[in-house]
Each structure stands twice: as C-alpha cells, then as structure tokens.
Amino acid sequence: MKSIKDQVEDQVMAQVWDQVWAQVKDKVWCQVLDQVRAQVGAQVRDQVRDQVWYQVWDQDGKVD
DSSP: OOOHHHHHHHHHHHHHHHHHHHHHHHHHHHHHHHHHHHHHHHHHHHHHHHHHHHHHHHHHHHHO
16 A cells, blocks of 8 residues: 555656646647658659649740
8 A cells, every 4th residue: 555645646646747748749749740841841842843834844845
C-alpha cells in the first residue's frame, strides 16, 4: 500500500506531466505542420508554375 505522500506525489507528477506534454505536443505539432505545409506548398507551387509556364510556352510556340 502506498503512503499518502506517495499518492500525492503520483497525482502531482501526473498532472504536471499532462500539462507539460500538452504544451510540448502543441509546439512540436505546430512546427511539424508548418514545415510540412511549407515543403508541400513549395513543391505544389513549383509544379503549378512549371505546368503553367510550359502551357504558355507551348501556346507561344504554336502562335509563332
């Protein structure tokens, strides 16, 4: 059987850990999301730009 002191310490540690973990998780998650969004955004932007550029280039070539 645990002493009251041990039980209180367990509860306090659990609460503190939950709070710390929630904060860390939010920060890390936001950073990861930002990185993924930036990378994917850059790739998509490059692909779209290339496609549009090729289409415009092809049309210019056909017109000439």
